[in-house]
Amino acid sequence: MLLAWSLVATTATAAQTQSHDSIRQAAEQHVLDQFDQKGQQVNATAKRLDSRLRLAACDEDLETFSPYSRKNISRITVGVRCNAADGWTLYVPVTLSLIKEVVIANRELPSDTILTPADITIEKRDVAKLHRGYLERPQQAVGKIVKRRIRQGAILTPGQLNIQHAVKKGTQVVIVARIGTLVVRMNGKALTNGAIGERIKVKNSSSNRQIEATVIDTGVVKATT
Structure with a gap:
């Protein structure tokens, strides 16, 4: 009024x-x-x-x-x-x-679905009323796990997805390190969970030293220089 x-x-x-x-x-x-x-x-x-x-x-x-x-x-x-x-x-x-481009479910997504590029698409939608947020890039969704069923055409929100950990705390990992032109691989143990691209703490099994490393694949980390 x-x-x-x-x-x-x-x-x-x-x-x-x-x-x-x-x-x-x-x-x-x-x-x-x-x-x-x-x-x-x-x-x-x-x-x-x-x-x-x-x-x-x-x-x-x-x-x-x-x-x-x-x-x-x-x-x-x-x-x-x-x-x-x-x-x-x-x-x-x-x-x-x-109106902006957001990530949309390309099909009905059951719970526990690990998202692939084929599962999502980009469309223009009105986001002014979206109080729970939204995703703007496919990279923000691909590889994550659906918590609860998402209907086809629905806007994906951060709260609907869980991160899929490529490395889990307490599991054995391969530590890749570069020394000059030499690439060295060592066994280690993950001290925290981590998705691909995330930094985690790992322990070198030979030296027992704790180091920071970036997850680059399932069970594989790259030592941070």
Whole structure:
């Protein structure tokens, strides 16, 4: 609901009043400026103002601001203010849609499915109402395990997936190390779980030294230099 304004010119002529379109456009532009990023399409629509509302024409540029913290970005309240001597402040609801490419289930995905590139696709969707997040790149999903059934066409969220560990704590691993042009392989033991690309701690079975290594394959890690 539109809140109070400090001055209402009930008898003013159209030439003396601020046009409703200019107020709505200012509120919409405020939202567009905040969410203008490469790779996403932003649409903002301000609510129509009460036709009975008459505000004095502002002889300065309208100022816009965000009066509240945003929890639901699909519906945002924007403050529009005239800072002239006979100024006013109005709060305008703006509906936002945020279209961007996200990861979608290409088929129904049963629980415990290990995702492959064939299981997912990229589509443009409105993410403004997605409070649980979303994935933007296939690499964020491939190789992970589905926790619960996901229907075909659903947007994948981080909370729906578990990491598949290529190395598990306590298991034997092969440690690959490069010394100059020489590549050395040693036996070791994983001290933490790790997915491919993650750094973990391992123990060299020969020296009993703990080192950091990057998981490069199932049961194989590369010593961090």
